[in-house]
Amino acid sequence: xxxxxxxxxxxxxxxxxxxxxxxxxxxxxxxxxxxxxxxxxxxxxxxxxxxxxxxxxxxxxxxxxxxxxxxxxxxxxxxxxxxxxxxxxxxxxxxxxxxxxxxxxxxxxxxxxxxxxxxxxxxxxxxxxxxxxxxxxxxxxxxxxxxxxxxx
Numbered sequence: 001x002x003x004x005x006x007x008x009x010x011x012x013x014x015x016x017x018x019x020x021x022x023x024x025x026x027x028x029x030x031x032x033x034x035x036x037x038x039x040x041x042x043x044x045x046x047x048x049x050x051x052x053x054x055x056x057x058x059x060x061x062x063x064x065x066x067x068x069x070x071x072x073x074x075x076x077x078x079x080x081x082x083x084x085x086x087x088x089x090x091x092x093x094x095x096x097x098x099x100x101x102x103x104x105x106x107x108x109x110x111x112x113x114x115x116x117x118x119x120x121x122x123x124x125x126x127x128x129x130x131x132x133x134x135x136x137x138x139x140x141x142x143x144x145x146x147x148x149x150x151x152x
Contacts, residue, residue: 004084005113007130008076009121012069012094015076018123019084020130028123029079033072035065069094073101077108086111087133089118089126 004021013033019026076098080086086108088099095115103109114133121129 005130005134006081006084007087007126009126010090010094010098017079018126019081020127025127031076035068073098085113087113087130088115
């Protein structure tokens with residue numbers, strides 16, 4: 001028996017948030033990043049841009065994208081339900097950046113049960129991962145999800 005667990009699958013394009021308990025599954029929430037794609041250099045291949053112009057454009061593009069992703073991660077954090085342990089899934093960099101942002105909030109950081117690498121998952125696959133995490137945790141501790149201390 002477990003209370004509830006929240007799964008967040010995230011990449012740079014979108015986040016999917018699913019909340020499950022033993023008896024029910026809340027509707028899937030999808031949050032899109034709307035981040036612009038990376039801009040490539042406008043110069044011809046092999047032709048360097050004059051001076052430091054290319055560096056400024058790359059730096060400006062990198063800073064713009066970082067700010068867009070920061071706002072995206074904040075929108076995802078705002079959409080996380082108030083209760084339940086968190087399982088964060090996704091491929092590579094976006095997942096790590098999101099976890100770093102999440103850890104700035106001690107209340108949410110304390111709720112992180114597991115962070116795992118996962119390719120694109122359907123809603124059913126996310127729910128299966130969450131229920132599997134909950135069963136493993138209860139089997140290991142013999143207590144419900146809501147009564148288990150972090151690291152317990």
